[in-house]
């Protein structure tokens with residue numbers, strides 16, 4: 001495999017370069033050798049392999065990324081998180097999902113919630129968390145959710161059904177967005193629900209295009225009683241917490257997409273320089289070299305945009321501006337990575353259609369990045385709203 005020098009090198013401290021090198025070594029030595037096995041097994045590696053990945057990630061201090069050191073995380077800046085996630089994105093089959101981590105909203109929990117759910121997840125001891133907002137009638141419009149939480153016998157009672165709950169099949173705790181019915185109001189609130197609580201039913205575990213480590217089941221909640229303290233933050237904090245979740249998830253998708261483009265360029269360039277047809281290397285045909293040039297341009301532009309967002313977050317910029325910029329980076333990179341994977345398949349010819357080929361796998365896997373955490377259309381709505389409300393100059397600079 002050839003290597004490409006990452007942009008923005010001069011911005012990094014020695015420690016940040018060391019962190020990136022550590023993440024890269026982990027990805028290349030531990031995760032990449034498992035890609036084909038994961039693909040063959042529909043994404044589900046045997047337990048001993050998962051344990052090995054977790055141990056290796058913890059030994060290399062790659063678990064818990066942005067979470068605070070006192071909670072068992074690494075306390076990375078967003079730039080440092082970016083550098084590691086870009087490496088994680090270079091691997092197919094989402095094998096980095098096995099690196100112990102948890103959604104950022106858990107850090108807003110009480111000390112007891114952190115000790116019970118967050119810290120064990122970062123140590124890789126429990127099944128981690130899953131985040132459930134989407135419903136049958138509430139997808140792009142998350143405000144249309146109908147799941148409710150009413151006051152019960154000293155606690156809350158949850159009723160509703162959530163769709164596409166990523167990792168819901170393995171999670172130790174479900175983070176459920178529901179409308180808390182309080183004094184005639186319907187207040188969006190995040191609740192912690194244990195998957196084995198009476199009234200939690202796994203309705204379906206559908207198959208999807210990718211072969212990833214976990215499923216995305218449909219989960220129904222019927223009169224599920226939970227304790228009064230099973231709320232993250234305060235009642236009514238759900239939307240604000242969810243915005244911080246979306247921002248990080250969207251930038252994460254962009255960052256993984258950049259890693260994917262990096263790997264696709266590495267593999268496709270090497271192949272195009274080596275493959276000879278009709279007496280010349282295929283890279284000498286512009287039909288092959290020009291799409292590669294377009295992919296390199298996409299990768300570089302996307303990287304600068306996502307780095308810009310990471311640096312804005314580290315600088316404590318206005319959260320609304322960051323929200324719009326995170327949408328831009330997710331929109332641009334998810335679409336660019338899709339184009340890049342499609343071009344790579346074409347450059348590999350018939351080999352690009354084999355599941356053993358990285359371009360084939362990425363071509364399937366990257367598709368969902370234009371759908372989850374808000375479709376491309378929803379990102380465009382957010383960006384257009386920023387233009388309208390905050391003006392062109394603030395939005396694009």
Ligand SMILES: Cc1cc2nc3c(=O)[nH]c(=O)nc-3n(C[C@H](O)[C@H](O)[C@H](O)COP(=O)(O)OP(=O)(O)OC[C@H]3O[C@@H](n4cnc5c(N)ncnc54)[C@H](O)[C@@H]3O)c2cc1C
Pocket residue numbers: 130131132133134138139140141163164165166167208216368371372373374375376377378381
């Ligand atoms: C593999 C996978 C994993 C997922 N994981 C999770 C998870 O862990 N937790 C979770 O809560 N959800 C999860 N989701 C759900 C995901 O976030 C939604 O699928 C996504 O937000 C789109 O919602 P929808 O599928 O209902 O499509 P819809 O909202 O029905 O949209 C259908 C189409 O209409 C377009 N559209 C909708 N509204 C507008 C508009 N106003 N303007 C223009 N176009 C519009 C959309 O862009 C889309 O093209 C997951 C989905 C998948 C596929």
